Amino acid sequence: MKGHPMDSICDCNQCELRNVFFESFSDEDLGDICRNKTEFTYLSGETVFREGDLIRYFSYLKSGLVKLFKSDQAGKDQIITIAGPYDFVSLLGVFSDTRHSYSVSVLEDAVLCCIDIESMKEIALRNPGFSMSLMERMGAASTRIIHEGLEIRKRNTHGKVAYILLKFCNEIYGECIFDLPVSRREIAENIGTTTENVIRTLSEFRKEKLIRINGKEIEVLNPAALERISNYG
Amino acid sequence: MKGHPMDSICDCNQCELRNVFFESFSDEDLGDICRNKTEFTYLSGETVFREGDLIRYFSYLKSGLVKLFKSDQAGKDQIITIAGPYDFVSLLGVFSDTRHSYSVSVLEDAVLCCIDIESMKEIALRNPGFSMSLMERMGAASTRIIHEGLEIRKRNTHGKVAYILLKFCNEIYGECIFDLPVSRREIAENIGTTTENVIRTLSEFRKEKLIRINGKEIEVLNPAALERISNYG
DNA sequence: TTAGTGATATGATATTTGTCATATTATGAT
DNA sequence: ATCATAATATGACAAATATCATATCACTAA
Structure with missing residues (x-):
């Protein structure tokens, strides 16, 4: 192309x-x-x-x-x-x-x-x-x-996913609500884990009310808690 | 200093x-x-x-x-x-x-x-x-x-350790026998794992006769097998 | 429409990895 | 020499992660 x-x-x-x-x-x-x-x-x-x-x-x-x-x-x-x-x-x-x-x-x-x-x-x-x-x-x-x-190398899976979500918020979109421009598989390819782990971790964050998920749409509800997880919580 | x-x-x-x-x-x-x-x-x-x-x-x-x-x-x-x-x-x-x-x-x-x-x-x-x-x-x-x-990011612990050993052989010393210039802890800090995992993995490689260990002295006995592990075996 | 494909989602399970405990050996300081 | 400290080593166990299976949903192509 x-x-x-x-x-x-x-x-x-x-x-x-x-x-x-x-x-x-x-x-x-x-x-x-x-x-x-x-x-x-x-x-x-x-x-x-x-x-x-x-x-x-x-x-x-x-x-x-x-x-x-x-x-x-x-x-x-x-x-x-x-x-x-x-x-x-x-x-x-x-x-x-x-x-x-x-x-x-x-x-x-x-x-x-x-x-x-x-x-x-x-x-x-x-x-x-x-x-x-x-x-x-x-x-x-x-x-x-x-x-x-x-x-990325120094974090566990939760920390990696929190890190990448915060990157989307703070660096790429500048807001806490955005459409994910990548698939779960691509997130996995970025942070060095499996697709299933990314999906599972996002679901866990959702259950803990740290984020809201609607397909590709993500809203970060508790950036402070994600920060803690990203800094290894 | x-x-x-x-x-x-x-x-x-x-x-x-x-x-x-x-x-x-x-x-x-x-x-x-x-x-x-x-x-x-x-x-x-x-x-x-x-x-x-x-x-x-x-x-x-x-x-x-x-x-x-x-x-x-x-x-x-x-x-x-x-x-x-x-x-x-x-x-x-x-x-x-x-x-x-x-x-x-x-x-x-x-x-x-x-x-x-x-x-x-x-x-x-x-x-x-x-x-x-x-x-x-x-x-x-x-x-x-x-x-x-x-x-490093894409390998599991065995692959990471094999990768770093091959780096010492091929890139740093150019031979299969050398004195490790770093501690096991430093290897861990390099590849993103724990000291214990590095020690354990080296011991396993030794038991499988892939390498010989004498303190800091390392001899790679089977570079081909290490290559396989490094390329994810 | 329907079939097919890929993405998302979740559970079950095996494997890997991290953590904690402990022992031994090196190393360095006094 | 002796003491203290760090490095190496190994086992036991808990926790995290990967793998495999399966189901649903969304999207595309025919």
Whole structure:
């Protein structure tokens, strides 16, 4: 699946994300980026790229939600992280590898800004301030993923599920009521347990009135108690 | 603990690591690095820096073995990774953060090459090729840590212990017989289980003649079987 | 509509893992 | 040498987790 290039190419000068990623840019460099970028829209369920595909773009998410994941030989997936607006879709390997080391697929309709990787390298090479801020931002993204992995690794199943629910509340949606963008199986693939354990744990949280469940809709009724469980209760 | 600056400052021109980290350097830049770096030696058990300390250096390991770890409020440690020669000690946060987000201590007597962080930033800002190769190398380091975290997350205890033993064989020492540089507790802190489980699992591997144990000395007798267990047997 | 498939849900059970107790061996300090 | 402490080791048991079976529900395709 290739995504759908937008007819109306956005104007990078007006891009609300300019300050986030390209603050140190001159107008010329911004023009360069603008000419060498394509915006792609994807529908929920579509694949952006697969592990092993050639890297063509440096890309970041303007809107929507995607998952980064790896598949093993048995076909089982392992979710690395869920990325939202302002997050990078191409991680650090983008400048050193020729092929993607993970797959990306879309959880909620998404718009990606994709900049031709060779152009990106050229611009970085003649704009050291940009290289530096890129390094800072990509460093922060990697640090976040590493940190999240450690947080998950040290928790038991209850703590893991509480942790991921709070991530949806606090980081992804910013509210205590939301539609889960992933299946129970995907939660399991994210936190490293089985689908049944996720379902069971969610049911237990429901019985204890910590959350309300209606299919994909989740409401966190007692965030403080979930925090306690997440911090190992 | 501050480490012990070497009396004989090495000549970066002669440094065997030059090709690894600073390939794109001009002689002038190399001279700059050389003037702004200090080599520190540390003994096994010493601390290089602690989580929360101000970042003063960009540093990499010339020789020896160190652990990168985080401590929680209860004082329990979690090992992020074990780093060897040619590995970075300062990770990606080094250019964006002011304080270290993890601690580093020494497992085997180590020599660190430490370059003043402000000098490093200046040099990177006027040498975009260097920024780029730095980004590539730090990217590869982060990718390795993320990958290792995923590999650990998906294994059960036997698989985790087999995985870490094979890491010592294949990646750290390059032979099947070696002295464990870490305690059983540290292995547990690395793979996310308890000390008892590590000890028990090692004993089981010994009883099944997969390994030979003599205190810290380990010999892997059946790497193929360990591989099978690591790949989930 | 109906059949088929995948997601959610729950129970039963076996296995794995964590916890607690205890003993022995190393290691380091005085 | 002696003491204290940490590391290693093992058993017993409780708790957590994985596995297997089964049922219902939702959704898609024909």
